[in-house]
Amino acid sequence: MNERGWEEKVLRRSNVEKIFLTNDFDDPLEGFDSRRYVPCLRTDDLVFHLGNPAVRERLAKASGIDPASEPQMRDALSVLFQHFTQHGANVVHLNAPLRSSFRRVAP
Numbered sequence: 001m002n003e004r005g006w007e008e009k010v011l012r013r014s015n016v017e018k019i020f021l022t023n024d025f026d027d028p029l030e031g032f033d034s035r036r037y038v039p040c041l042r043t044d045d046l047v048f049h050l051g052n053p054a055v056r057e058r059l060a061k062a063s064g065i066d067p068a069s070e071p072q073m074r075d076a077l078s079v080l081f082q083h084f085t086q087h088g089a090n091v092v093h094l095n096a097p098l099r100s101s102f103r104r105v106a107p
Helices: 006-014 044-048 053-063 070-086
Strands: none
Touching: 044 053, 053 070
């Protein structure tokens, strides 16, 4: 794996053009070629653990907006989506437990 060109050789032999990552909403999106390693916004914490103060603090730090009200929450999430799309993301990932049940919530 330390061989020069190893990564390119493995990807070419495997016929892999892109690798889709699953990034937490506050992961740094620098230090890799996002044309090959495509960031994807993983939303598990935002969907299942938003009531956790630590998750809300991470959201505030990542977005620069304290999500204390519904409009501020929308703004904070908008900042995250803009950040990810500016870095080439076009996929949102949610890892739902097998026995999850979802219901529609009125806007």
